[in-house]
Amino acid sequence: MKSYNVAVVGATGMVGQKMLQVLEEMKFPVNNLYPMASARSKGKTVKFGDKEYVVEELCDEAFDKDIDIALFSAGGSTSERFAPAAAKRGVIVIDNSSAWRMDPEVPLVVPEVNPEDLKRHKNIIANPNCSTIQAMVALKPIYDKYGIDRIVYSTYQAVSGSGVKGYKDLEEGVKGAENQFYPHPIAYNCLPHIDDFLDNGYTKEEMKMVNETHKIMHDDNIRVTATTVRVPVYYGHSESINVETKKPFEIEDVKALFKDAPGCVLRDDPANNVYPLAREAEGTNDVYIGRIRRDFSIDNGINFWCVADNIRKGAAANAVQIAFALIEEGLI
Template sequence: MNNRNSGCRVAVFGATGLVGRTMLQILEERNFPATDIVPLASPRSLGQTVSFRGKEYPLQVPSAEAFEGVDIALFSAGGSASLEWAPVAATAGAVVIDNSSAFRMAEGVPLVVPEVNPEAIFKEDGTPEMIIANPNCSTIQMVVVLKPLQDRYGLKRVVVSTYQSVTGKGKAGRDALESELAGEEQEEFTHFHQIAFNAVPQIDSFTENGYTKEEMKMVNETHKILGDSTLAVSPTTVRIPVYGGHGESLNVELGKDFEIEEVRELLRHSPGIVLQDDPSARLYPMPLTSYEKDDVFVGRIRPDYWQPRTLNMWVVADNLRKGAATNAVQIAEVVLAGKA
């Protein structure tokens, strides 16, 4: 990495997208010590500017020169852009934090959720890896909650059904719902089918085994992040007409017996988690209340009375924030701190 101690230059690639814009916003909110930013996008955005701390920055297209002097490059411009430009940025000396799926499962590329495995960011010599992958949104919020359970009780099995926000498909996904609700004719459906007043049990395309890519990400990324490829993860991912964040219904089999109140206290005191679990006050996580928040919200924690050592819970997080931009900026913070 370039000049770590004298403030830092941050590139945001995909700066006009929903995640890119949120990254810029979160860099501001968290007072990230960026002395300068370099917003990058595809050529069709040339001529536009983005605003950061009251200053306008012209959009640039990526090039070897654009990454010169950049310390940290946050990528959210899609998988093929990442494959093309992440090596260029890394060669220029930038630590790339990549929100696409391009490098997530690559050997030697850490896949990081700072509350879970921040140590993976650094090589043995203490320097950061030059390409660090940001996990998929639906994986991030799940592993934040699973990690404390893994440490305390061990994990055997997770059955997860998701309730995913239209913003998982970025601006196009959000616009599609708005347009459908406005009764506009759709040339094609961004969410495969009408999403207004619907639930679509397909996110991303199908793989050979009958699971979608989104579902297999939840399996494979969870294995990598939690460092346990024996963990049974059985996912069903569903798009629903909400903006605020992804919901997940989790049935989790632990390695040993637990007291439910102990689980609640454990999660309440775990990093990145806000416990919202008071049924009598109708308090539980919801997409509406997680919107624009950086935390992972968990509630409806209760024993599965029908299966030993198993519990149910309900987890919600803003997929654009903790599920994408916030997690990436948090990784950048750890990189900058120089230690996990």
Template structure:
């Protein structure tokens, strides 16, 4: 892609939760947008969206819509990406895809700009955004991986319903209203999977995100395993995840235990995290100061706290990691990749 003053941008899935945040982030970051195309399904075409004081009409996402586009930011589901991303690339666009469609394709870079920006230049037209829970974990672990090496990660996630889309947000709100009104809630969305059975999410936690695989782990959990290895370029790193959906609208939280390869000084660990790009440390337990979902909501940063040595393993470290899953976990990471490409042209 040649250096330009302005770049033509297409947002695919423009009416969805992530698509809306991509548009908002492009505006807040003052990304050098020339022409903007907002694309979605046929049923969403015709909707009106505001951007930089102008009103845009959402168009149906079709291959010909990508003519003249420089960046195509996809967040409309894996099947749409599989169908339309190659068409966008054929027409000269660089695709930054938020779905899982291309993440584990060997020739497609899987990128977190704070972790492996060098992979951006190796793209062949498509760059994949990792899973939201993987992104925030690796933003926090990158400085420790570089300084000490990592043998093993054990992570339990507490993931917001926005990770399952706008319908899950609406369903949680409907369930909550019903319960507060003394009515029986009627779950309609979660867990997302092949079975028709749905569980109450309001005032409840569900230890399932995505469908289960033959090894007893869910697809969401296996994403964290496989994506961590690909992003770090380390096929030997051990990752044991348990992913859980909690009744929170925005902001994924993670309890992370990591076994480092080399011994560490705790103060040095804190200093490394404080100096890491995209990381903010909030770790003052005596004053009850630590990251929470409401801390992260609306922020591009990844927040880290509860940093402490393990009680038994000499190289074990525990921490609490929180980030806005729709921003750093999706929209901001995608726009950040595009910004990096613009700046390094």
């Protein structure tokens, strides 16, 4: 297999570090690696394989080198500033921020769901929101077989989704320290508040799930609502998903769909206390699905529980899988 020159932007951050780890674990064919970060991280070192690499400062000229792919995880404003500079120089940017997700010219991709969208990329590809990614992996087989009229998302999201500051609020909070990042203590608590509140009463995180579902599925007719909650868990987003399908189904057929779906792991034996757990998902790249049951309150209703590691499948692993999909589709 041909090897590629890869830049990781935000290489010293939580997701950037995980991108390096996943690139290595998945044996992505890296020729030269270029870790980049802000000026305050310039000169630090990161490990990849059996080597240590010096982090260089992110600037336009950093992409003058022969770079094939750049994995960005450095925040929306950084991506808005530097992704076009990289793309202009022929680098394919896979961006983990929210900056490009709803741009109609930018594909928003979950490789198990809509890899065909990569064919229209213009050197910038968006990684969806962490909570959306795992939901899409689970919902795609249902959508393809039965169609979907309505989705109700209720999420229980780990503090690592807020980055180091959120992680530390929980870590220190269980020791009795006051919260420094969240508006209320997260230790022994649940906060129905992720990102800013909007005029419609929803948060930005909730509207991300609504809008990204429509874009990834290419179906604006699906009625979608969401409530997103931050919970005192370090890694692993959990989601209760309620689906109303267009066609009738048998619940055993739905379970069989999940069992065979790419990227899904079925954990559905409640009689023996087998169902998806955040602790089980941590450190893996799969989406775990269980508690599958009929919703008797509506026609054609399904309830299920869905769990994934938000830093891996919800961010780093999905980005690396996009890079692999580019190779498989002959797009790089």
